[in-house]
Amino acid sequence: MSHAYQGPGRAPMFATEAMCATSHPAGARAAMDTLARGGNAVDAAVAGAVVLGICEPAMTGLGGDVFALIHDAATGESRGLNGSGRAPAALHAGDLRAQGMSAVSPDSVYSVTVPGAVDAFDRLVGEAGKLDLATVLAPAIHYAEAGVPVHRRTAIDGATFETRLKGAARRHFLKDGRSHREGEVYAAPAQAEALRLIARDGASAFYDGPIMEDMLATLRAEGGLHTAEDFAATQASPVTPIRRAYRGHDLVELPPNGQGATALLITALLERFDIGALDPNGATRIHLEAEATRLAYAARNRFVGDPGQGALDLDGMLSDAAIDEMAARIDPKRAGTVVQPRAEALHKDTIYITVVDRDGLCVSLIYSIFWPYGSGFASERFGIPLHNRGAGFTLEEGHVNELAGGKRPLHTLLPGLLERPGDYAMPFGVMGGPYQATGHAHFVSNLVDFGMDIQAAIDAPRSFFDIATGKLDLESTIDDAVAADLADMGHAVTRAPIGMGGAQAIRRDVATGLLTGGSDPRKDGLALGA
Known part of the structure; x- marks a missing residue:
């Protein structure tokens, strides 16, 4: 038993019919209400x-991207949907290099790829759902019109990042020129109007007609x-998802x-x-995770990008030979020295939702506008955050990304x-920008290596x-003595000003359905x- 009911914390949630886990209560309520109306996961x-x-406007919105992973307990099969958008056809790295740029600024219009989320949502509901899109969007239309009280984390994010908003975005997302305070009601009537159009006409309402024209005029x-x-x-x-076993448990990505x-x-x-x-909270475990992260992100920055019409060759980072070679470079007692340019602009913001229904359909979905409030731009009429x-592209000539x-x-x-x-399936997600890959490994290791619930x-x-x-960021819950040990190992230790990201998960046991x-x-x- 991991929690003795002394001090803050909570125990795991149990259910037999269906479950949702996500980062805001209104999102979880909307999901469960949709199931009650006859919808699936x-x-x-x-x-x-x-x-x-609507509830976390600094984190996500209609002008963002979506990735979804769906597991069907009836067949044991997993499938994925990539709802990420593309750069405008006329935009090329060489043109930006010619202007003297060395990176895509996250505050510039060049960082705005075409939003992919709305098409992904329409396809998910139309091809794998049971309800029509209008019924699915009804809760969001309600909250956008009536408003939702701002919760504490949302208020913190708003106050921290309100200066990123510019132009029409300040009118749509601020209250009297400032961010909404905790407990104040935030409403988005312009987005409600856009959602009604999408509910009526599907994704075509977003990618053609007045919503598209509004976004295009702003851009x-x-x-x-x-x-x-x-x-x-x-x-x-x-x-098609990719997978690899970790001590007898399959990690699917x-x-x-x-x-x-x-x-x-x-x-x-x-x-x-x-x-x-x-x-689990000692210096050696944290050090090994940091060194694995150092090597893995360096490999990512060399090998990962959009494969286009072909398949990306990942042998350079996932073959047994490559893994053995990298693992041999980890000194269990000393920090490495490799520091490389990051392949994407740093951020720690997104939302994640997972739902499992009574038939064992498991959905793992992540939805984001990248930086807080995205590019800072929003469309004039409908207030779509862009x-x-x-900014995740590189301008390096010839690079895969x-x-x-x-x-x-x-x-x-x-x-x-x-x-x-044959035993269980567990959709899960860990928010936190670039931390997400490390976060997945950390969560899986907590479960598998340490038997945590x-x-x-x-x-x-x-x-x-x-x-x-080259810095190792630690949450405040890690002891100062551990931080000192890590510094002695050669790490440049810093303290995170706020908790790293967030996470949700639901485990479905095959034998009992619990x-x-x-x-x-x-x-x-x-x-x-439920």
Whole structure:
């Protein structure tokens, strides 16, 4: 038993029929209500996710991207959907290099790739759901019109990042020129109008007609090269998940342009060490995770990008030979020295939702506008926040992740699934920008190596080695003595100003159908079951 009911914390949530776990109570409520209306886990996950765009507007919104991983307990099969958008066809790295740029600024119009989320939602509901899109979007329309009281984490994020908003975005997201305070009601009537159009006409309402024209006018006014044809060409893509065993448990991720392969590599490196024999919050465990992160993110920055029409060769980072070679470079007692440019602009913001229904359909879905409030731009009429995923491109000539028209950038988003076929399936996600891949490995190791329950594995202290700065960031719950030991090992230790990301998970046991859920106290959400 991991929690003795002394001090803060919560126990895992149990249910027998269905469950949702996400970062805001209104999102979980919307998901469960959608199930009660006859929807399945796909309908519920989409309903909850769109509500979260109203409840956590700095984290996500209709102008963002989506990745989804779906596991069907009836067949044992897993499938994925890549709902990430592409760079405008006319935008190329060479043109930006010619202007003297060395990176895509996350505050510039060049960072705005065409949003892929709405097409992904429409496809998910239409191809795998049971309800019509209008029914699925009804909760979000309600919250956008009536408003929702601002929860504490949302208020903190708003106050911290309100200066990123510019132009029409300040009118749509602020109250009297300032961010909404805790308990104040935030409403988005303009987005409610857009959602009604999407509910009536589907994704075409977003990628053609007045919503598209509104976004396009904003982008063109800022010097963007986006066209109506770029929006019309946007389609989410079915993808086949990739997987690798970790001590008898299969970690399932989505392939590039996401960074799921990075999570697989970190766990593969950790498997070379007897992690379970260590103190889970001790210096040696944190050090080994940091070194695995150092090597895995360096490999990611070399090998991961949009494969286009072909398949990306990941042998350089996931073959046994490559893993053995990297693991041999880890000194269990001394920090490495490799520091490399980051392949994407640093951020720690997104939302995650997981739903499991009574038929064992498991959905793992992650939805983001990248940086807080995305690019800082929002469309004039409908207030659609425009993400800045294009800041994930590199301008390095010849790189697999080099910016090019019609190409998708390297994405930090990765919905996860952990399973042991015939025993259990567990959709899960860990928010936190680049931390996500390390977060997946840390969560899986907590479960597998230390036998933690879901909630304890989520609650446990976190650390993250940033390959760009060479610094090891520690949450405040990690002892000062451990921080001192890590410094003695050669790490440049810093303290995180706020908890790292967030996480949710639901485990479905095959034999009994029992659902066990957990939700991160670093966010304001919960696991809710029936």
